Amino acid sequence: MFVFNVFPATDSMSSPSLHTYLPMRQISSVVGWSHREVVQWLESAHLTAISDLFEDFDGRMLVQYKKMMHSAPQYFYHSLEDILHLKLIEILRFSQALEELE
Numbered sequence: 001m002f003v004f005n006v007f008p009a010t011d012s013m014s015s016p017s018l019h020t021y022l023p024m025r026q027i028s029s030v031v032g033w034s035h036r037e038v039v040q041w042l043e044s045a046h047l048t049a050i051s052d053l054f055e056d057f058d059g060r061m062l063v064q065y066k067k068m069m070h071s072a073p074q075y076f077y078h079s080l081e082d083i084l085h086l087k088l089i090e091i092l093r094f095s096q097a098l099e100e101l102e
Contacts, residue, residue: 027066027101033059045097053084066098 005061033041037059042051057065067075080086 010032027063028097030059030101031063033062038062041097045093047090047093050084050086050094053086054098062098064099069095069098082094 035055038054038057038059038061039051041062042048042054065076068079077091084096086094
């Protein structure tokens, strides 16, 4: 399964389109994401309803959050449930989407 990169596909013969995305394979590209691109990623993971909770997140913060998921899983899930007040289905979707960022 591919996660779709929010960087538009371009070539010399076409202009970028917000609806044409390249499959993402490396987290190194995520580091450069703006807040808007993080929101687009959340929307692609069917998490539009929680995008406001990530208003301070850019790609660097998202990468750090993924690292936290592995290095401090108890705090990671605590933050999603008790600090951000996500529902179980939102926690599952967010975790899956974050895990798929390679």
